[in-house]
Amino acid sequence: MSENLVELTATEAAGKISRGDVSSEEYTKALIAQVGSIEDKVGAFQHFDPEHALAQAKERDAYRANGNALGPLHGVPVGIKDCIDTSDYPTENGSKLFEGRRPYKDAAVVTKLRTAGAVIFGKTVTTEFAFYHPGKTKNPHDLERTPGGSSSGSAASVAAGMLPLAIGTQTNGSIIRPAAYCGVFGMKPSHGLVSRSGVLSHSRTLDHVGPFARSLDDIALILDVMTGYDENDPDTKPYVVPNFLAGVKEKFPLTPRLAYVRTPVWNKADKTTAEAFEELAESLGEIVQRVELHEPIYGHAWDDLRAIMSADMAHHHGKIVGRGGDVASQTLKDFIAEGRKVTATRYLEAISQAKQFTTALGDFFDQFDAILTPATTGVAPMGLGATGDPAFCSLWTLTGLPAISLPLLQGENGLPLGVQLVGPMRRDARLLRTAKWLLSHLSHDQEAELA
């Protein structure tokens, strides 16, 4: 029974709970059992209290039994990265500098999840300050490899079947990279689509919150809950947001056009990855056009992101890290020291450049539905001392464009390799539909091959 339940997608589980085929308590117990059998090896959780998770599940069941209308995530457990505030669990931002920190209220996005009926299952491991220095989490596909970061625990918990859904954050490559390394779906929605209020602040320009799941429908399901205007995040906008789940279920009206993009850091891709993508692009035929983003125009984007991120992190974290003596990692201290040297004019120029990239790439989407590009430079690297290279995520984070990693390919040793699709600004629903088309197209191809 438990074995079956942990394999459910969130959409399936929500349907069963809503119909009464399974209770939130049974489902949550199955996930707790899965944690019991595998968490010792994976180390995805920073804070987890099975009693507290079960209590919420029982409360959800009682609520349903009383005949109340149910939210779209009613009774479904969700993992929350430990740099996102929760009123019931500690939030320690992956650093002893925040040891025992207990926020008095939920982050805006956690409130939205609770309102939709979700069970806040536990807090997933983040790297130190959601930056590079790794936490304890291992890659469920190979325990000697990094799960990626900084949303290490969110990606690993979903990959290991301990949760159907988790949320994380990205300031450079912190959702897309661990999703790709762990072989799950991960999405960085458009900048400003999900409120960052109550989330550890690195950079107003670069910070994003997004979900992890094992199906594309699940990404749409939770995105419907997470998005929306919040007056406490000045970059969210009171626009109407489309229904994402309804969108991915619609038939795609036309065959999409994809730009297979090689950025100026393409040479970082390892041989297997480069070959796998060449092959993928080839197999998609006329749908795909090859596009090179040239060094003279796009080459400085990586430095621009670094200037913004280091200065913003020095601003937000310089004092607490400075007071912390040897508690913070040298990596973090060095980056903050670098940020202190950035001038305001360099910082402002980098932000202007980011806007120009967003505009330039916006024109691009007049011709293409999405950009197709690797999520990472290769499969999850060996070793647990680092979390891998975010270089293939930087341009899409700097520009705020929505990006999703799809677990479609395999690299060396059969390890997962993520296909990244990038869409036009605030057209996240269109990006999800394009992703759905690609998934469906490739599975038909596979079926055809098998037949």
Next chain:
Amino acid sequence: MSENLVELTATEAAGKISRGDVSSEEYTKALIAQVGSIEDKVGAFQHFDPEHALAQAKERDAYRANGNALGPLHGVPVGIKDCIDTSDYPTENGSKLFEGRRPYKDAAVVTKLRTAGAVIFGKTVTTEFAFYHPGKTKNPHDLERTPGGSSSGSAASVAAGMLPLAIGTQTNGSIIRPAAYCGVFGMKPSHGLVSRSGVLSHSRTLDHVGPFARSLDDIALILDVMTGYDENDPDTKPYVVPNFLAGVKEKFPLTPRLAYVRTPVWNKADKTTAEAFEELAESLGEIVQRVELHEPIYGHAWDDLRAIMSADMAHHHGKIVGRGGDVASQTLKDFIAEGRKVTATRYLEAISQAKQFTTALGDFFDQFDAILTPATTGVAPMGLGATGDPAFCSLWTLTGLPAISLPLLQGENGLPLGVQLVGPMRRDARLLRTAKWLLSHLSHDQEAELA
């Protein structure tokens, strides 16, 4: 006839034009005649073409004659500061570096004015780059004195009866100060209420656009037209904006409470000004409570504004000023050089501080309807080589709070002295009502004294 017409407020003129009591052509001709008689002395205009103004007025009359519905400013001439783009007049930003610059389209706020039926009469003098180095304008009350800056021509043209309305910009004290020196109403609306798209950019954090007029109703009339969401200005918000003119015409429900605020730069006020305000506060009795904003908490606001403004100006103007050799003033070059030295962390800290001041002062408005404080340190100073001290405007610009200067007092030599009211964020309508109450209260007092 002309003499009478130029004395009309904009509200009166709009009413007469709308009813057909006077044509836009007649009214515009009267203003042109006034320009003919006084502009040589005052020098309020950078670009003015009477033929073009008259052609617009005739077009407005023809439009009315055809039975069309009329906008609230139909046929009413408005002056536009020469750092605000116009498609029909050059926009030279007060600098030879922009000589002959002809924008291909109107700034968003100019489009709004045209849509409301306004006649875009001419471009009013701005100081160099809307910063400190003065233009040619003189104070209509005393031609040997500065009109204030940077919106020198907008304030002077309205004070001299050449226009009923003009718009200007403020990044430190550039609306409130010239309004006070020239004895007219001037308003800096809440940050984000009026779009800055198409306006010379100094600083996203500090830039504001606002109106000048000879009556409070006129300020409300034009504000109704100027405000609103613009997707090209990321700080405007798609909120519903109240009808300001209807608001100022309502009876004030309760006697307002005012905080007579002395900031940490109070010692800059000259003796006459300090005495005039003590007397005003005294005469208002229990309505007013004296509040000191203390140095340890608020003292660094002036440095914070300077860090933000200098860095932002270095970012926006550093290149063009650098290329300009000796064309730019030393004042401007020095400020840009200062801005280049600001670090990103200092800049970001100053912006955080600004937000904290806004929050702190927001709590303040739970107890008071508005802050009552001098608009300037004294009357317009002698000489045309400088534009006076903006120190009494800085805190309200940094915080983005709405501020209005009311021509209620007289200082030395009978010259105008502005009373500044500052209101809660985005409660501009409430601020206008409080201002209306104060005007009405003081005029009743005067009547009582005369009786």
